[in-house]
Amino acid sequence: MKFMHLADAHLDSPFQGLSFLPSNEFKNIKQSTQKSFTEAIDTALDRNVDLVLIAGDTFDSVHPSPQSQLFFNREIKRLTDQKIQVVMILGNHDYLNPDEMLLPQTPYFKLLGSNEEVEEFESKTKEDFPYTVVGFSYQHNHIEADKISEFPKKGDNFTIGLMHAGAKTTTNYQNVYVPFTTAEIKDLNYDYFALGHIHLRQALSEEPLIVYSGNLQGRHINEQGSKGVYIGTVDEPTKKVSLDFIETAPIIWQMATLTLDQEISQTDLTRQIVEILTKKNVQKTLFGLTIEGAQYLSEKELELVKDSEYWLQLSNSLKFDSRLVKVYLTNNEKLQLRTADKEAFDQAESETFALDKIYALANDLSKKSDYVADILKKPEFIDEVKELAQVKLGQKLKDINDEVNSN
Incomplete structure (x- = not known):
């Protein structure tokens, strides 16, 4: 049988x-x-x-x-x-x-x-x-x-x-x-x-x-x-x-990771992303990309990697009509803070990312959009918001640290 x-x-x-x-x-x-x-x-x-x-x-x-x-x-x-x-x-x-x-x-x-x-x-x-x-x-x-x-x-x-x-x-x-x-x-x-x-x-x-x-x-x-x-x-x-x-599936999904440990030009950033995706591209694939160390990206580069038009242009280098369809940003640098500052930072972080706070901020918008209401229920969306906020904060603190060290 x-x-x-x-x-x-x-x-x-x-x-x-x-x-x-x-x-x-x-x-x-x-x-x-x-x-x-x-x-x-x-x-x-x-x-x-x-x-x-x-x-x-x-x-x-x-x-x-x-x-x-x-x-x-x-x-x-x-x-x-x-x-x-x-x-x-x-x-x-x-x-x-x-x-x-x-x-x-x-x-x-x-x-x-x-x-x-x-x-x-x-x-x-x-x-x-x-x-x-x-x-x-x-x-x-x-x-x-x-x-x-x-x-x-x-x-x-x-x-x-x-x-x-x-x-x-x-x-x-x-x-x-x-x-x-x-x-x-x-x-x-x-x-x-x-x-x-x-x-x-x-x-x-x-x-x-x-x-x-x-x-x-x-x-x-x-x-x-x-x-x-x-x-x-x-x-x-x-x-x-x-x-x-x-x-049986005609399309697969895959994640790829690019790790940064220093500032990078847009040209090199684009080249490295294409190289990483190409290595994994053996059939029609929808890719997600995690950029670790995103605090090294400039404001212009952050806007670039979050732009779906940029993803489409990158995808033209891939085979099998594969596409980059999502980019995630993470901060891989631990914040160097004094004990008192660290305690204040942790408290601010917990209060800022409390679910009731996020829902309260998005309340008016969610009433106008079922899509917003649905996406707020997804833990992965909240995690992505947290990651992006941490990248932005890490970027600002890095700039402050660079200013202090240069004086």
């Missing part, structure tokens, strides 16, 4: 923060989720799998476009026309009412647990190898209940668990996506457990296999590296599974 495990296609993903790119290029990037999904279906057909498991968040929202729903149906039909069984669940992004979805009408497609109740699906491969898939779909964006306890005991069939969920944490407000422990899943003793929700490809357990396949296409700089699907090959006498990862 062969099966494919995929998750988190996030069709219709908006790819926020990339709208500065040329319109045709931005359109191609937005189509990358569909391209990766098509490549996954191609792989399933080429590998002649018996079963395709879809572990939630196929769509990015509960309002998928008609185009993406029709696209999904066309791609699934390519599988079901070949009598390849597809078993799917809905996740916390696409918790749609099944009655309002354009779903394939064929015995070779099954949406599990559409009422949020754990459901079993039994079938056989073309060679009469019996298997069972157990899982459920979201009908709300949060599920705090313990669903593992609802999964039935394993029977004689080769048994696969299918779930869109996150591991339990010590932070209660995060435990809203069917919190579980790996030990709880292992106790079920299923032959394979296919997980979705976490976009990092990883195996939580080797015996038995409990696996996140990751998402199909990275959508921002925190989703770096190869993205794709797993092909599982079952040794039917022993029911042991071997996994192969197949990359």
Whole structure:
């Protein structure tokens, strides 16, 4: 028996923060989720799998476009026309009412647990190898209940668990996506457990296999590296599974770092950035760049490296239509302050960057813009604001220090 495990296609993903790119290029990037999904279906057909498991968040929202729903149906039909069984669940992004979805009408497609109740699906491969898939779909964006306890005991069939969920944490407000422990899943003793929700490809357990396949296409700089699907090959006498990862994403995200230890001209700065990105540029890539030691940049250079037009010009030197799409600035120099000054500085820093202070300053603007309101909720945005402020402060203190030393 062969099966494919995929998750988190996030069709219709908006790819926020990339709208500065040329319109045709931005359109191609937005189509990358569909391209990766098509490549996954191609792989399933080429590998002649018996079963395709879809572990939630196929769509990015509960309002998928008609185009993406029709696209999904066309791609699934390519599988079901070949009598390849597809078993799917809905996740916390696409918790749609099944009655309002354009779903394939064929015995070779099954949406599990559409009422949020754990459901079993039994079938056989073309060679009469019996298997069972157990899982459920979201009908709300949060599920705090313990669903593992609802999964039935394993029977004689080769048994696969299918779930869109996150591991339990010590932070209660995060435990809203069917919190579980790996030990709880292992106790079920299923032959394979296919997980979705976490976009990092990883195996939580080797015996038995409990696996996140990751998402199909990275959508921002925190989703770096190869993205794709797993092909599982079952040794039917022993029911042991071997996994192969197949990359399907047409675009990857990567970070690069430039470290400065002295002032630099714009010409040398540009040359070094291009050299660093070129070394990593082996396929179509969206790059983020961290400049460490940004306190050595002049005001003009700071403005330059924050300018998206500059990023576009740099990107013309890269292969595969790759692009630099984000620059981060960090101060790698510790401030040399007297004890009393350091205490005052630390207090000022904590007060300035307190979340309530930031929200208060941005309150009026966030009322006028949903985008601002959303971005203020992102910890990485607050961190970036802090870094930029520290770079600016480090730059000012460096200038003062240079003046003192020259007198």
